[in-house]
Amino acid sequence: MLAFVFSYIFFLYKYVLHLITGRTELGDVLTGKHTEMMNRKVASLITTNKEYSGLCGKSRDKNTNEVVHHLSLDFDNLRDENKVTDVLNDGKLTTQQLSNLRLSIQQLINVNFSINTLSKLRQETFSYENVQHVKLLDEQWRLLKPDVHRGERVTEKWQEVGYQGKDPTTDFRGMGVLALKNLVHFADNETKTARDILEESHDVDHWYPFSVAGINFTSEIFNLLVTSESEVLELFSGIYTKVFKQFHEQWKEEGCTVMQFNEKKNSFFSLFK
Amino acid sequence: MGLLTLLRKLKRSDKEARLLILGLDNSGKTSCLRKLADEDISQTTPTQGFNIKTVMSSGFKLNVWDIGGQKAIRPYWQNYFESTDGLVYVIDSSDQKRLQETSVELNQLLEEEKLSGVPIMVLANKQDLLNALSAKQIAEELGLHSIRDRTWQIQACSAKTGEGLQQGMEWLVNTLG
Numbered sequence: 001m002l003a004f005v006f007s008y009i010f011f012l013y014k015y016v017l018h019l020i021t022g023r024t025e026l027g028d029v030l031t032g033k034h035t036e037m038m039n040r041k042v043a044s045l046i047t048t049n050k051e052y053s054g055l056c057g058k059s060r061d062k063n064t065n066e067v068v069h070h071l072s073l074d075f076d077n078l079r080d081e082n083k084v085t086d087v088l089n090d091g092k093l094t095t096q097q098l099s100n101l102r103l104s105i106q107q108l109i110n111v112n113f114s115i116n117t118l119s120k121l122r123q124e125t126f127s128y129e130n131v132q133h134v135k136l137l138d139e140q141w142r143l144l145k146p147d148v149h150r151g152e153r154v155t156e157k158w159q160e161v162g163y164q165g166k167d168p169t170t171d172f173r174g175m176g177v178l179a180l181k182n183l184v185h186f187a188d189n190e191t192k193t194a195r196d197i198l199e200e201s202h203d204v205d206h207w208y209p210f211s212v213a214g215i216n217f218t219s220e221i222f223n224l225l226v227t228s229e230s231e232v233l234e235l236f237s238g239i240y241t242k243v244f245k246q247f248h249e250q251w252k253e254e255g256c257t258v259m260q261f262n263e264k265k266n267s268f269f270s271l272f273k
Numbered sequence: 274m275g276l277l278t279l280l281r282k283l284k285r286s287d288k289e290a291r292l293l294i295l296g297l298d299n300s301g302k303t304s305c306l307r308k309l310a311d312e313d314i315s316q317t318t319p320t321q322g323f324n325i326k327t328v329m330s331s332g333f334k335l336n337v338w339d340i341g342g343q344k345a346i347r348p349y350w351q352n353y354f355e356s357t358d359g360l361v362y363v364i365d366s367s368d369q370k371r372l373q374e375t376s377v378e379l380n381q382l383l384e385e386e387k388l389s390g391v392p393i394m395v396l397a398n399k400q401d402l403l404n405a406l407s408a409k410q411i412a413e414e415l416g417l418h419s420i421r422d423r424t425w426q427i428q429a430c431s432a433k434t435g436e437g438l439q440q441g442m443e444w445l446v447n448t449l450g
Contacts, residue, residue, distance in 0.1 A: 122316075164319055164343035170299040174316035209343065212319045219318045 115226055121178035122222060126169045128153065136180050137168065140211075143187035144198055162201060162210025171212055179218040183211055289334045290449050293353055295382065296363035297375050298342040301398040304432035305363055306339045309442065314432055319343070323353070330442040333450070337361075347378065354387035359394065359445045364415075366397045366405035366429075376415045383420065392424045392448045394441050401431040424448055 126133050141150050144161050151157065154166045163171050172179050187194045201210040224235065247268055256264050294302045304314040309328045320341040328335050338353055340346065360382070364375055379395075382388060395417065397408040408429040412418065417427060426444050430437030 159345070164298040171319050173299075174314075174318055179318075207345075208321060209319075209345070212321055212343075216318045216321060219316060223316070 118178060118222060118225065121181065122174070122176045124177040126172050126177060126180065128169070133177060133180070136177070136184050140180070140184050140187055143184070143191055144195060159209075161198060162208075162212055162214075164209060164212055168211065171215055173215075175215050175218045175222070178222065179215040182218045183214045186214065288332060289336065290358040290446070291356060292335050292337045292359045292361055292445070293357045294337060294339045294361045294363060295350060295378075296342050296396075297365065297371060297378065298344075299368070300342060300363040300365045300375070301396075301432045302339050302342060302363045305361075305396060305398060305430070305438060306337055308432045308435050309337075309438055322346075328442075330439070331446045331450075333446045335442070335446070350382075351385065351387070354385060357388060357391055358449055359392050360388060361394050361396060361441070361445070363396045363398050364411060365399050366407075366411060367399045367402040369404075369406065372411075372414050379415060383422075390423050392445065393420075393426075394445045395425065395427040396437075396441055397427055397429045398432055400429045400436065401433045 126137075128134060141161065148157070148160070156166055158166060158168045165171075198210045200206075201208055201213070247265070250268060251264065254264070294306060296302050298319065303320050303324060304317050306324065306326055306328070307314045307317065309330075310326050320339065322341060324339040326337050326339070328337060340350055340353055362379055362382070365371065383393075395411070395415070397406070397411045399405050406414070408427045412427045417425060426441075426448075428437050428441035428444065430441055432438065
């Protein structure tokens with residue numbers, strides 16, 4: 001583990017030297033213009049480096065982000081970015097350059113860390129032997145159906161909160177505890193809305209299983225985050241376009257004037273936070 | 274209709290088939306289908322409604338309809354029976370508690386008029402799990418041997434490893450062809 005961290009640091013070090021001597025992109029990175037470029041460069045180098053791609057057990061160019069987040073399993077010790085940049089700095093970088101480099105590395109680590117955290121939760125299979133898991137499931141029931149006694153663990157009643165059958169745990173499948181945490185979060189933070197939606201999801205003609213729907217949303221959102229490098233711009237632009245259209249709709253509906261732009265923009269985007 | 278169009282149409286219908294995948298919730302219908310289409314199955318979620326995929330098998334273009342298996346969705350199954358060429362019925366071989374339930378559903382399907390004579394492939398899925406019953410045991414439990422009005426077959430498989438899936442599809446395609 002430690003050996004890996006050091007070899008990784010050494011690899012970064014070599015990479016930066018290579019950039020200093022031969023490339024112009026580093027200029028952008030170090031002047032802070034494209035901190036994101038550094039992330040990409042490091043990430044793509046990792047995937048095209050035989051040694052590292054072998055380590056990941058992944059094909060080289062298939063999915064950079066995925067490879068990087070696999071690598072991030074070993075990144076926890078790298079959270080101290082000062083250590084990294086100290087090793088990287090060969091006395092050739094100015095303070096400003098160094099701080100930009102630090103920012104880049106920190107961003108890379110943060111992204112890896114976030115995806116990694118979600119990924120771990122997704123892969124955590126629900127178990128009745130895990131007290132925390134059981135607590136979460138009980139919590140969801142309590143929040144959504146405070147007046148109804150659920151009784152046994154395996155019961156038809158689970159369908160009342162929109163699971164498929166008697167045992168909700170088989171429904172979590174590929175999304176694991178992450179899906180359950182999302183369901184509890186919704187019920188906990190917006191209890192009334194969640195209860196209303198649950199109620200409406202039982203409509204005779206327009207019903208759908210509430211919790212199973214939530215599990216599917218977890219899957220869609222998770223896959224938006226963990227996407228390949230080639231798709232990421234496409235995805236971002238797609239969201240951008242939808243946001244643009246949606247914003248305009250709201251603008252028309254409310255009959256806003258240009259002086260309200262910032263106020264409307266802020267309240268619009270606060271919906272996503 | 275011109276002769277050429279007619280020929281084309283005949284040719285296409287020769288090589289195309291519509292399959293329906295049914296079974297209880299959590300039996301692995303979507304995973305089987307995804308595996309056949311060479312897709313990742315580690316992130317499968319419960320099916321709300323249905324999925325459609327086209328997969329190739331032995332030169333056949335199979336249009337596969339995978340319908341959700343939860344009890345409340347089963348009444349919708351009948352809306353998809355029309356012009357089905359082959360039925361794939363998936364069973365979780367490790368879930369002995371629900372064998373009775375899946376047997377009841379299967380027998381109801383066999384009695385459906387719109388599905389009469391349609392060949393059926395029963396997939397004894399999840400063979401990778403230690404407590405899975407064998408295909409033979411499942412055939413006995415479900416009384417498959419009493420099926421007389423159509424060709425049928427049971428195939429042990431695992432959507433996880435992919436084992437048995439191709440064989441299952443090939444049998445179905447050969448039966449249709």
